[in-house]
Amino acid sequence: MIQNSLYLHIPFCKQACHYCDFHFSTNLKTKEGVLAQMHLELESKALLSPWKSTTLKSVYFGGGTPSILASSELKELLNAIKSLFSYAHDMEVTLEANPDDITLDKLNSWHDLGINRLSVGIQSFHETELKACNRAHDSSMAHSALEMINASAFSNFSIDLIYGMIGSSITSWKENLDLAYSYAPSHISCYILAVEKRTVLDKQVRTGEVVLPSDHIALQQFADLREWAKIHNYEHYELSNFSQPGRHSIHNKHYWSYQPYLGIGPGAHSFNGEQRSWNVSNNIRYAKGEAGDHENLSVQEKLNERLMVRLHTSDGFILSRDLDPLGLNPDMTARFTYNIKNALEQGKIIEIPGGFRISASDWIVSDRIISDLFIED
Numbered sequence: 001m002i003q004n005s006l007y008l009h010i011p012f013c014k015q016a017c018h019y020c021d022f023h024f025s026t027n028l029k030t031k032e033g034v035l036a037q038m039h040l041e042l043e044s045k046a047l048l049s050p051w052k053s054t055t056l057k058s059v060y061f062g063g064g065t066p067s068i069l070a071s072s073e074l075k076e077l078l079n080a081i082k083s084l085f086s087y088a089h090d091m092e093v094t095l096e097a098n099p100d101d102i103t104l105d106k107l108n109s110w111h112d113l114g115i116n117r118l119s120v121g122i123q124s125f126h127e128t129e130l131k132a133c134n135r136a137h138d139s140s141m142a143h144s145a146l147e148m149i150n151a152s153a154f155s156n157f158s159i160d161l162i163y164g165m166i167g168s169s170i171t172s173w174k175e176n177l178d179l180a181y182s183y184a185p186s187h188i189s190c191y192i193l194a195v196e197k198r199t200v201l202d203k204q205v206r207t208g209e210v211v212l213p214s215d216h217i218a219l220q221q222f223a224d225l226r227e228w229a230k231i232h233n234y235e236h237y238e239l240s241n242f243s244q245p246g247r248h249s250i251h252n253k254h255y256w257s258y259q260p261y262l263g264i265g266p267g268a269h270s271f272n273g274e275q276r277s278w279n280v281s282n283n284i285r286y287a288k289g290e291a292g293d294h295e296n297l298s299v300q301e302k303l304n305e306r307l308m309v310r311l312h313t314s315d316g317f318i319l320s321r322d323l324d325p326l327g328l329n330p331d332m333t334a335r336f337t338y339n340i341k342n343a344l345e346q347g348k349i350i351e352i353p354g355g356f357r358i359s360a361s362d363w364i365v366s367d368r369i370i371s372d373l374f375i376e377d
């Protein structure tokens, strides 16, 4: 049975973080209509191939801010999923939760619903850093949310942190890591602050209102993160992801495996093995049932995507797993082999049994190395 992962995009937030370019709205007036349409979308997609013949191994409520939903709304979505899809008995069910939404009552009801993993958007424990990027929570809410999680039935939870953060230093970053560790998360995801086009942060940086830490500081923070992970026994298994032994994110690993995944909700993406499709990124239009769009991926695009994803993981790129199923023609094979040979000779990639990888310490600066391996049309 082919395995599948399901992503539900909950496109609502209390306030807009200055760096964010995800699809969300702070206007909750469309919530009912969006949720009703998500139920309709679940019902219709469950009947289609490949979703009707696949078994769910993970469900991920992302956003936006899924923890903004009432427990009754999450329950209705989970009930619909369980009645429409076949699913593994040990299915991972993750909820992204922001500290300002977390209460002991909510934690208990989420656990009772079958949610067995939380991803908590802490980003920083420092008041100035949180304020600078307009997060809805403050430092004391971050601490009390994690204290409540520690007192709850959730043993599997991830903390999100951001490095290269506005106003951060090498010292403040190390403090963030040590404070996160004091709550013993099973997983930690650390992202570098990216300046995305058309965000408030983009404007602030362009006008000089905000000056980000230098590349040198951000690279040192990444190096310190890796050192911290080694000391505290967190496996660095992907550029931004670290876990205690056996606690990798099943959902994320599914994305990196090129198996089909289904995305429900405004702006959500799906992949059926051949075609990528996406829903309209507008809550009102989505609620009215407007269709999204799709693209067919060429062999080159599939290969290049696989290189980009796999070479940011500790697994690396395995020829029998990642290349052979693509069926490259002899010309493409010759070009790809040439690129690999060059990169190996230059020491940019390392040979591993059955394939190659990039050293984890270089993942943060590896995009150029990876794009040199791409084959063009």
Ligand code: SF4
Pocket: 012, 013, 014, 015, 016, 017, 020, 021, 022, 024, 063, 064, 065, 098, 121
């Ligand atoms: S809470 Fe998350 S999705 Fe919402 S604005 Fe902030 S970063 Fe974006």
